[in-house]
Amino acid sequence: MKKFYYLLVVLGIMLVTIIACEKSSIGVDELQTLQKVEVLSAKVEVSSRAEKSDICHWDANSGEYFIINIADAAYDKHIAHGDHAPATYYKDADGDGYGNVIFDGVVCEAPAGYVLYNGDCNDDDSSIYPNATEVCGDGKDNNCDGQIDEDCIGCTFDNSGGQQVTIDLSFLNYTAQNSTNSSSLSIEMYDILGVGTPHTITNTNYAESTLILLIFEDDGQGGTRIFLANSGTITINSYTNFSGRIDNATFVEVTIDPNSFVSTPVLGGETRCLDNYIFEVE
Numbered sequence: 001m002k003k004f005y006y007l008l009v010v011l012g013i014m015l016v017t018i019i020a021c022e023k024s025s026i027g028v029d030e031l032q033t034l035q036k037v038e039v040l041s042a043k044v045e046v047s048s049r050a051e052k053s054d055i056c057h058w059d060a061n062s063g064e065y066f067i068i069n070i071a072d073a074a075y076d077k078h079i080a081h082g083d084h085a086p087a088t089y090y091k092d093a094d095g096d097g098y099g100n101v102i103f104d105g106v107v108c109e110a111p112a113g114y115v116l117y118n119g120d121c122n123d124d125d126s127s128i129y130p131n132a133t134e135v136c137g138d139g140k141d142n143n144c145d146g147q148i149d150e151d152c153i154g155c156t157f158d159n160s161g162g163q164q165v166t167i168d169l170s171f172l173n174y175t176a177q178n179s180t181n182s183s184s185l186s187i188e189m190y191d192i193l194g195v196g197t198p199h200t201i202t203n204t205n206y207a208e209s210t211l212i213l214l215i216f217e218d219d220g221q222g223g224t225r226i227f228l229a230n231s232g233t234i235t236i237n238s239y240t241n242f243s244g245r246i247d248n249a250t251f252v253e254v255t256i257d258p259n260s261f262v263s264t265p266v267l268g269g270e271t272r273c274l275d276n277y278i279f280e281v282e
Contacts, residue, residue: 056108057083065108089114096120098129119144135265136252185279188212198233201249206256206263215251215272227251227272228263243280249273
């Protein structure tokens with residue numbers, strides 16, 4: 001009788017063990033399934049966040065733009081209603097439309113003095129910015145390509161020959177008639193130069209120079225083109241009959257303000273060259 005009782009106890013223990021193992025096995029499967037669902041949900045949530053973008057949305061009540069985050073599916077509709085993407089702006093100190101210093105952060109509207117385009121290699125000079133027209137003879141890299149006066153027609157001097165001109169004398173302002181092309185040469189000196197010594201011509205602006213050489217040329221349409229020498233040398237041989245010579249001189253086309261006398265190089269202007277150019281008073 002006792003043996004039978006023990007047998008029932010052993011069988012009961014085995015049955016409980018089998019049931020417990022089965023329940024334990026089912027629990028693991030369910031846990032794995034739940035984990036897979038959680039991972040899938042996380043992936044869907046990340047994907048959903050990645051399909052959103054910032055946009056500058058107009059708020060009619062405040063009269064201002066605000067950056068909001070919207071679903072990409074609604075992006076085109078916002079753009080169609082006048083919203084726009086935030087942008088990075090650049091400080092434009094010289095007002096030429098191109099900036100240099102980056103604004104810290106992206107905003108909906110340009111702060112005062114900032115613009116959308118950058119790349120200005122000299123933000124203190126409004127004649128210098130990307131893709132600007134190169135001004136021949138101004139000694140600047142106008143278009144920010146790393147080159148100065150590229151594609152400008154310069155002067156090549158071979159130091160041969162000479163040209164005789166006639167000069168009509170007036171007080172410190174001598175005008176010479178060039179017999180070869182109906183142009184006139186004006187020499188203005190506001191300092192007395194030594195005789196027999198070549199003096200370097202380094203004009204950058206008519207208003208600021210004390211030694212000025214100008215060529216006035218008939219443009220064929222009733223007007224006059226002006227060329228200012230910015231390089232070369234002039235030698236005065238005598239002040240009695242005012243004679244001398246000009247060597248290796250390059251003249252750039254300019255306009256001169258009649259009130260301030262400030263000269264400005266002409267965009268796309270031409271150059272003129274004088275080499276071994278001899279002058280004297282008759």
